[in-house]
Amino acid sequence: MTKIESALIRRWLNGWTVARSLPAAEPVESGEDGLWSKCNQPGREVEVFALRADEEPKSLARLAASVAAAQQTTWLTVPTLLxxxxxxxxxAAGLEVLQRSEWFMTTDLTEHPQHAPAAPYEREVRTEGPVTVVSLHDSSGGVAAHGAIAVIGADAIADRIETDAAHRRRGLGRAMMSALAEAAVAQxxxxxxxxxxxxGQHLYSSLGWHHEADVLIARGPGVPPNE
Known part of the structure; x- marks a missing residue:
C-alpha cells in the first residue's frame, strides 16, 4: 500500500465525531483536500483532517497554509505513510508539530480476543444510541479504566481508551478493548x-489490530486570547 485510502479516513472520522458528540465533519474550502470539525476545546477549537496528503502533496500544503492562517486555534491531523x-x-507552513508517533489502526472485530477483567474489577457497559461506554470499577467503586466506541454501520470507532495510572499493568486495557469489541459486534x-x-500501540497490536498508517498532528498559531 502506497497511501491510506481517503474513504478509510472518512469512515474513522464519521465515528470519531459521533463518539465525542461533535458536529459532523464538513469539507474544507479547498474541496477534496480534507474535512474539518468543531472541537470547542480550549486550545483546540477546530480540527482539520487531511484526506490525501500522500497522493497529492500540494493538497497538504494548502491545508497547512489555511490552518496557519486560521483565526481560531486549529489542529491539523494527517494520516500518512510518509x-x-x-x-x-x-x-514549512509554520505549524507546530505536536505528535509524531500515533498510528491509524484497524481490526476484524469478529475475531477480537476476549479477556475478562480480573477480580476485584467489575465491568459496567452503557449504550446510548450508537455509542457504548465501558467502565471498569475497582473494589471501592472508583473508575479504574474507561473507553467508548461508536458504531456506524459495519464500522466501530474506539475512542478515549484510558486506564488510571494506579491501575495499569493489570490487564485492564485488554479487558476494556474486549468489552468494547463485544458490544460493537452485538450491534x-x-x-x-x-x-x-x-x-497504546503495543496493546492494540497484541490484540490483533493492524497498523495502516502513521498519524502526524500539528497546530496552528491561532489568535492570542487577548486579541
Whole structure:
C-alpha cells in the first residue's frame, strides 16, 4: 500500500465525531483536500483532517497554509505513510508539530480476543444510541479504566481508551478493548478503527489490530486570547 485510502479516513472520522458528540465533519474550502470539525476545546477549537496528503502533496500544503492562517486555534491531523515528508510540509507552513508517533489502526472485530477483567474489577457497559461506554470499577467503586466506541454501520470507532495510572499493568486495557469489541459486534459492527497513542500501540497490536498508517498532528498559531 502506497497511501491510506481517503474513504478509510472518512469512515474513522464519521465515528470519531459521533463518539465525542461533535458536529459532523464538513469539507474544507479547498474541496477534496480534507474535512474539518468543531472541537470547542480550549486550545483546540477546530480540527482539520487531511484526506490525501500522500497522493497529492500540494493538497497538504494548502491545508497547512489555511490552518496557519486560521483565526481560531486549529489542529491539523494527517494520516500518512510518509511522516517525514508530512512533517517537513507542515513545519514549512509554520505549524507546530505536536505528535509524531500515533498510528491509524484497524481490526476484524469478529475475531477480537476476549479477556475478562480480573477480580476485584467489575465491568459496567452503557449504550446510548450508537455509542457504548465501558467502565471498569475497582473494589471501592472508583473508575479504574474507561473507553467508548461508536458504531456506524459495519464500522466501530474506539475512542478515549484510558486506564488510571494506579491501575495499569493489570490487564485492564485488554479487558476494556474486549468489552468494547463485544458490544460493537452485538450491534452489527465488523471493522474496528482507531487512532492509537504511542502508549497504546503495543496493546492494540497484541490484540490483533493492524497498523495502516502513521498519524502526524500539528497546530496552528491561532489568535492570542487577548486579541
Amino acid at each position: 511522516p517525514g515528508t508530512v512533517e517537513a510540509v507542515v513545519s 452489527g459492527a465488523r471493522t474496528g478503527l482507531l487512532i492509537a497513542s504511542k502508549e
